[in-house]
Amino acid sequence: MLSLMCRLQVVLVATSVMAQDDYPVEFDCPEKNGFFPDKEQCDKYYECVGDVPETNFCPDGLLFEASDPNSELCDYPFNVDCGDREFVQEPEAGLNPKCYRANGFFNHDEENVCNKYYNCVHGFPHVYDCPSPLVFDEAQGTCVREEQASSFAKKCDNIKVKKNIDGFECPEGETLGANGQPLAHPTFRHPTSCRLYLICYNSKDLNEQGCPETQVYDHTINKCVLAEDGPDDCKCWYDCGADSNCPGKCDTNCECPA
Numbered sequence: 535m536l537s538l539m540c541r542l543q544v545v546l547v548a549t550s551v552m553a554q555d556d557y558p559v560e561f562d563c564p565e566k567n568g569f570f571p572d573k574e575q576c577d578k579y580y581e582c583v584g585d586v587p588e589t590n591f592c593p594d595g596l597l598f599e600a601s602d603p604n605s606e607l608c609d610y611p612f613n614v615d616c617g618d619r620e621f622v623q624e625p626e627a628g629l630n631p632k633c634y635r636a637n638g639f640f641n642h643d644e645e646n647v648c649n650k651y652y653n654c655v656h657g658f659p660h661v662y663d664c665p666s667p668l669v670f671d672e673a674q675g676t677c678v679r680e681e682q683a684s685s686f687a688k689k690c691d692n693i694k695v696k697k698n699i700d701g702f703e704c705p706e707g708e709t710l711g712a713n714g715q716p717l718a719h720p721t722f723r724h725p726t727s728c729r730l731y732l733i734c735y736n737s738k739d740l741n742e743q744g745c746p747e748t749q750v751y752d753h754t755i756n757k758c759v760l761a762e763d764g765p766d767d768c769k770c771w772y773d774c775g776a777d778s779n780c781p782g783k784c785d786t787n788c789e790c791p792a
Contacts, residue, residue, distance in 0.1 A: 561587040568603035576619035581606070594626045595635030595654065610638060612675040632659040639675045641688050648690035649677075666697050697740040700725040704734035723753035728761075728768035728786060748772060 563582035564570055570587075572578035577592040579600070592598055592608035599607040599614050626636045632643050633654035642650040642661070651670035652659040664670055664677035671678045673686035680687075696703045702725050709720035720737060724730040730744045731751040745751050745758035750768040752759045761771050770788040774780055780790035 559587050559589055561589075563587050565603060569598075569600075569606045570603055571598050571600035571619060574619060575621040575623070576614065576616035577608070577622050579606075591623060593637055594623065594657075595637035597622070610675055612673060626657060629657045630654070630659050633657055639670075639672065641670060641672050646690050648688045651677075663698075699732060699740060699742055702732055702740070704738055704740050708737055709734070721753075721756050723751065728764065728771040 559580070561570075561572075561580050563580070563585050566582065566585045568582055570580050570582060572580065576597045579590050579592070579598040580587040581590055582588075590606075595610075596608040597611055597614040597616060599605070599609045625634065629636060632640070632652050634640050636654065636657040638654050640652045640654060640659075642648075642652065644650075648669040649664040649666070651662055651664070651672075653662060654660075667679070668677035669680050669683055669687055669690070670676075671683045671687040673684040678687070702722065708716040711717045711720075716737075718737070719733055719735050722732045722734070724732055724742070727744075728750040730742055731753070733741050733743055735741060748760060749758040750761050750764040750771050751757075752764050754765065761769055762775075764771075767787040769775075769786075770778070770784050771786050774784040774788060778784055778788065778790075784790055
């Protein structure tokens, strides 16, 4: 799927990139000093100093935000109202195929992937995940619920997004118990909490559960136990204990913070 800016370019036939000195500066400064938009091209603008204009261009993928003549601001397309400024410069040459433009947020290149996207910076793509169950919407530049997505968001039919809690997802396939037999509802240590733990019902449906107050989850025996009887790094989950020498709060393993 083409990005919003690429669609504009295809429909409107963007102007070609030339060296800045090749552009004749035919622009009347509205004020003696300030930053002012070109009338036709949304990523082109002029800096006026003493009524003398100089032509400038936003980095590839960004557009000139023209609401404040005292501000030189190039921003992402979803933050800029171009109005009648329909043209944009051609994309930079030699970009990574995952980047429509050198800078911007773009759909993932895999056909049936709607919950991932690329943040392209200087032509290099960084991949990010949307929190479940959100999908990426290029027009809004963010992750949204499917019913809030615009026409520029990809449509992924019958795609199930794995539930994620603090970076943990249910493992693929079966989880074996101590006796080597598959567990119907395996439990796992919580990534960020000693009191909480995670259950994968039928090895697929991820849910978060918690131990009673004063207890922590012991992942070695899959049970809730008193904090002092729990894993070494959770013994001081609730308090440092009477024998603590820490001046204030200790770490969960009872050691003083570095």
